[in-house]
Amino acid sequence: MRTIQTSTITENIKEMCIEANHFLSDDMKAILEQKAEEEKSPLGKQILEQLKENLQIAGTDMIPICQDTGMAVIFMEIGQDVHFEGDILEEAVNEGVRQGYVEGFLRKSVVGDPLIRENTRDNTPAVIHYEIVAGDKVKITVAPKGFGSENMSRVFMLKPADGIEGVKKAVLTAVNDAGPNACPPMVIGVGIGGTFEKCAWLAKKALTRTVNEHSSIPYVKQMEEELLEEINKTGIGPGGLGGSTTAFAVNINTYPTHIAGLPVAVNICCHVNRHAVRII
Numbered sequence: 001m002r003t004i005q006t007s008t009i010t011e012n013i014k015e016m017c018i019e020a021n022h023f024l025s026d027d028m029k030a031i032l033e034q035k036a037e038e039e040k041s042p043l044g045k046q047i048l049e050q051l052k053e054n055l056q057i058a059g060t061d062m063i064p065i066c067q068d069t070g071m072a073v074i075f076m077e078i079g080q081d082v083h084f085e086g087d088i089l090e091e092a093v094n095e096g097v098r099q100g101y102v103e104g105f106l107r108k109s110v111v112g113d114p115l116i117r118e119n120t121r122d123n124t125p126a127v128i129h130y131e132i133v134a135g136d137k138v139k140i141t142v143a144p145k146g147f148g149s150e151n152m153s154r155v156f157m158l159k160p161a162d163g164i165e166g167v168k169k170a171v172l173t174a175v176n177d178a179g180p181n182a183c184p185p186m187v188i189g190v191g192i193g194g195t196f197e198k199c200a201w202l203a204k205k206a207l208t209r210t211v212n213e214h215s216s217i218p219y220v221k222q223m224e225e226e227l228l229e230e231i232n233k234t235g236i237g238p239g240g241l242g243g244s245t246t247a248f249a250v251n252i253n254t255y256p257t258h259i260a261g262l263p264v265a266v267n268i269c270c271h272v273n274r275h276a277v278r279i280i
Contacts, residue, residue, distance in 0.1 A: 002079075002136035004280060006086035009138070012278055013096025016142040017072060018104035020276040021064045024055060027210045028187075028248075028273055035185065035245045044243025048185075051238070051271060065272050069106040070144030072097045072126040075205065079135035090128060098122040109147075129201065141208050143275040149186065149268045152178035155200055158262040164219070167192060167264050168227060171250070174266035175231050180240020183270035186247045187211060188231070191265040193255035202253035203267035208275045211249035224250045238271075248273075 024032070032055070036048035058065040074093055086092065101108055101123035110124060111117040133139075154177075156170040171190055178186070191202025214221040227250040237243025248271070257263060 001081055001083050003083045003085055004138060006084050006089055006092035008280060009084075009089065009092045009140070010087075010096040010099065012140060012280060013074065013093055013142060014099040014103065016140065016276040016278060017097055017100025017106065017144065020142050020144050020274045021066075021069045021104065021106055022058050022062055024065065024272060025210075025275060025277075027212060029055070031211050031248045032271070035248065039238070039243055039245050041237060041243035043241050044238045044245060047238035047241065047243075048245065064106060065274070066146060066270070067107060068109065068146035068148060069101070069123075070146045070274065071110055071150075072101075072123060073143045073145050073204065074126050074128045075131070075139075075141040075143070075208065076128065077131045077133045077139040079137050080132050081136040082138055093128055094124045094126055097126045098124050129205075138280045139277070140280065141275055141277045143204075143208055145274075146183075146270060146272075149178075149182040149270040152182040153203070153267045154265070155196065156264045156266075157196065158264055160260070160262050162262055164223065166262070168223065168230070170264050171227055171266050172230060172234075174268065175236075175247070176234060178268055179236055182268045184236055184240060184247065185238055185245045185271045186231075187269045187271075187273040188227075188247055188250045189267040189269065190227075190250065190252040191255070191267070192252060192263070193257040194263060195257070195261075196263055198255055199263040199265040200267065202255055203265035206251035206253045207267060207269050207273060208277070209251045211251070211273075213251075215252055215254075217254065220252050220254060224252050 189203040189206035191199035236246040
């Protein structure tokens with residue numbers, strides 16, 4: 001059994017909130033560079049170059065990559081041999097978000113009630129997903145999610161007979177409906193299977209996967225590649241102003257489901273796809 005102080009969780013999450021809002025992960029920087037070189041549309045290429053310049057300014061001057069610094073989504077993979085001491089874990093996580101957004105001068109975008117809509121003024125509470133895994137480590141992924149792209153996400157409760165083609169049609173429908181509103185180029189997380197809520201979690205988690213890393217399941221990998229090709233043929237392009245770079249990646253996660261259903265979720269993220277990962 002390994003003991004971890006919850007103050008360590010708080011400190012790391014504080015730092016990760018600031019990091020994710022100012023610096024892209026290495027895979028996102030690499031794909032942005034690659035697509036800026038490959039884009040054939042002059043306007044699309046210009047927009048991608050502007051995004052690169054924006055990224056450089058954000059890191060140099062410590063200005064957030066985007067003014068929408070998102071709602072903090074936290075994935076925690078907790079080893080079953082870990083024991084926490086200190087504050088309640090959820091309180092420690094939210095304290096880390098509070099400190100990160102207040103001390104990092106990040107925009108506070110969370111309202112305490114979805115209808116009364118009074119701002120909490122510190123971007124808490126976060127949305128926290130817990131998993132218990134083997135081992136004595138804690139893997140934390142902080143993924144601030146802006147709502148320009150979040151609002152474009154969809155859940156489809158398909159029939160089993162719809163099959164692979166039905167899934168692909170659903171994904172393409174979501175992307176075409178989103179158009180420029182999701183701040184393309186996009187990263188598209190897809191969850192297939194489980195239940196109504198499970199497929200949405202799968203899609204959200206898929207966004208944190210490295211963009212050049214495909215599913216280990218052959219037919220799923222093929223779907224990822226085919227969908228990315230089809231999406232980039234739509235011509236939506238960078239900023240929605242035309243071009244061949246509408247999406248950087250399509251990441252699909254699957255899970256067993258009921259004989260009577262085929263749930264599919266499409267969680268779209270904008271070109272920054274912010275996330276920071278640490279293992280404690």
